[in-house]
Amino acid sequence: MKLDPFYLIVDSAEWIERLVPLGVKLIQLRIKDRPEPVLREEIRRAKAACAAADCQLIINDYWRLAIDEGCDFIHLGQEDLMAADLAAIRRVGLKLGLSTHDPSELETALAAAPDYVALGPVWPTILKEMKWAPQGVERLADWRRRVGPMSLVAIGGITAERAPLVLENGAESAAVVTDITRNPDPEARTRQWLAATAPWRSVG
Numbered sequence: 001m002k003l004d005p006f007y008l009i010v011d012s013a014e015w016i017e018r019l020v021p022l023g024v025k026l027i028q029l030r031i032k033d034r035p036e037p038v039l040r041e042e043i044r045r046a047k048a049a050c051a052a053a054d055c056q057l058i059i060n061d062y063w064r065l066a067i068d069e070g071c072d073f074i075h076l077g078q079e080d081l082m083a084a085d086l087a088a089i090r091r092v093g094l095k096l097g098l099s100t101h102d103p104s105e106l107e108t109a110l111a112a113a114p115d116y117v118a119l120g121p122v123w124p125t126i127l128k129e130m131k132w133a134p135q136g137v138e139r140l141a142d143w144r145r146r147v148g149p150m151s152l153v154a155i156g157g158i159t160a161e162r163a164p165l166v167l168e169n170g171a172e173s174a175a176v177v178t179d180i181t182r183n184p185d186p187e188a189r190t191r192q193w194l195a196a197t198a199p200w201r202s203v204g
């Protein structure tokens with residue numbers, strides 16, 4: 001499995017319907033604190049929009065809903081992983097991405113044999129409070145050596161200008177939230193991301 005080098009993370013199906021038609025091929029639906037019926041409806045709409053554009057949808061946190069709604073890829077943090085039924089996730093063939101922030105989390109993640117590991121925050125992020133200091137691109141290169149050929153996602157403070165730096169330092173994919181969703185022109189910024197990551201994109 002090869003990930004697209006541009007991994008967009010958004011908090012609604014509306015964002016997905018708006019930006020996926022521009023050519024985004026890898027997107028995470030990351031919604032916090034909404035009731036289950038709303039989450040279900042958001043997942044359904046996101047799934048339909050991604051299917052129409054041949055875009056890989058990844059559901060953050062809600063692995064049971066992802067299974068129920070017939071999704072095929074989830075992302076879990078370390079606490080999410082502790083609470084999850086990994087055997088059930090594997091039984092239905094869900095692909096799995098896991099967050100890591102330090103060597104002990106990486107060990108835990110690798111033991112779960114995920115489809116990718118994410119390392120963050122590479123730079124300071126304004127999206128959420130983080131317990132970890134910015135890792136820097138050197139740490140990313142270290143993660144690349146530690147994970148071998150496994151897919152590696154970089155996250156945290158990444159901009160279109162910084163994306164090539166993480167892709168040159170071992171990340172297969174650069175994940176982004178605020179550089180796009182808080183940009184005054186998210187469509188133009190998405191196009192800049194597509195152009196910045198184009199040299200790492202496989203054809204076909």
Ligand SMILES: Cc1ncc(COP(=O)(O)OP(=O)(O)O)c(N)n1
Nearest residue numbers: 060075076077078099118153155175
């Ligand atoms: C690609 C990617 N990497 C890391 C995260 C963070 O996951 P987690 O630590 O569970 O935190 P929340 O996103 O759930 O707040 C992610 N979502 N995606």
Ligand SMILES: Cc1nc(C(=O)O)sc1CCOP(=O)(O)O
Nearest residue numbers: 120121125127156157176177178
């Ligand atoms: C959701 C998330 N997880 C992170 C981690 O390090 O695990 S950093 C992060 C926020 C990413 O947002 P932005 O691109 O706006 O910095």
Ligand SMILES: [Mg+2]
Nearest residue numbers: 061076077080
């Ligand atoms: Mg989580």
